[in-house]
Amino acid sequence: MGLLAVGFSSSPFRAIALSNSSSRADEGTKEQSSVALPSHSPLHKWRMVIAYDGTKFSGWQYQESPPTIQCLIERALMQITKLDRKELSLAGASRTDSGVHAWGQVAHFTTPFTYDGLDSIHAALNGLLPSEIRVREISAAKPEFHARFSTKSKIYHYKIYNNPIMDPFQYHYAYHSAHKLNPVAMREAAAYFVGKHDFSSFANASRNDRVRDPVRDIFRFDIIEMGSLLQLEIEGTGFMYRQVRNMVALLIQIGRESLPPYIVPTILAARDRKALAKVALAAPPHGLYLMSINYKHEHLELPADCPLISFGRTHQVSKCKLPFY
Known part of the structure; x- marks a missing residue:
């Protein structure tokens, strides 16, 4: 299948760069051989x-x-x-x-x-x-x-380390909750998020957003216990600015049993960020991970005559250069 022409060169010809097996990757440069192509090349x-x-x-x-x-x-x-x-x-x-x-x-x-x-x-x-x-x-x-x-859905994880003493190796990668959380109550509350809703109450204003559609479809919201670590996994069609962190913040308050699980539909129905701000602040960013993105199958198909997918070079040692003792 031909590739779409989305731009033109100001010069009559543009070079096509071909990879060279002797490229110096560690220097961030790449020797190229070239063949002249017309300026209308895609x-x-x-x-x-x-x-x-x-x-x-x-x-x-x-x-x-x-x-x-x-x-x-x-x-x-x-x-x-x-x-x-x-x-x-x-x-x-x-x-x-x-x-x-x-x-x-x-x-x-x-x-x-x-x-x-x-x-x-x-x-x-x-x-x-x-x-x-x-x-x-x-x-x-x-x-x-x-x-x-082209996205169909996005999957985010949020990690909470639920222990009186924080694991120093998790310090930059999980939110520390010294308060004992109730995962059963959190799961009950998370179920209210699943489905198509107006999430205006859970989105901060962002200068990058022009006209926002606050309706999002959440496919799943799972809470998995792994020892002291609680992993919140959420998949949906997309998320607005700080939406995931705001939802997590409310679940943390529910997990502390400061709020009942059924407060979720009440705050959703308010369609007002101030409704959430009265009971919870946004969860910090360092516990949040963008894990994967799902695309329409036809958009992931490779073009004809394209190079193989690169997953990184595999290096092998053919001979040990260190002397044996």
């Missing part, structure tokens, strides 16, 4: 799955100072491809907030050239990015694929 779209520890970063959305995940990935791509931000058109599936983590963030970018293999650019990207950000895989994408607008 743009090629590439899909990435990205994991990151959000502790040090100001969320996903592009911002130079302090840096965001999108900013750092764009800088790496610009260095590797020699393209500017406008040409790359990097877009992410979810604008995670400052301090929020991800295992399955998805983004796409475009290039006016294609690759005969993706392992080199994959290695180069991870070589340039800080260790807290890893590109887990790269693949070609059809022109109709869009990281944000």
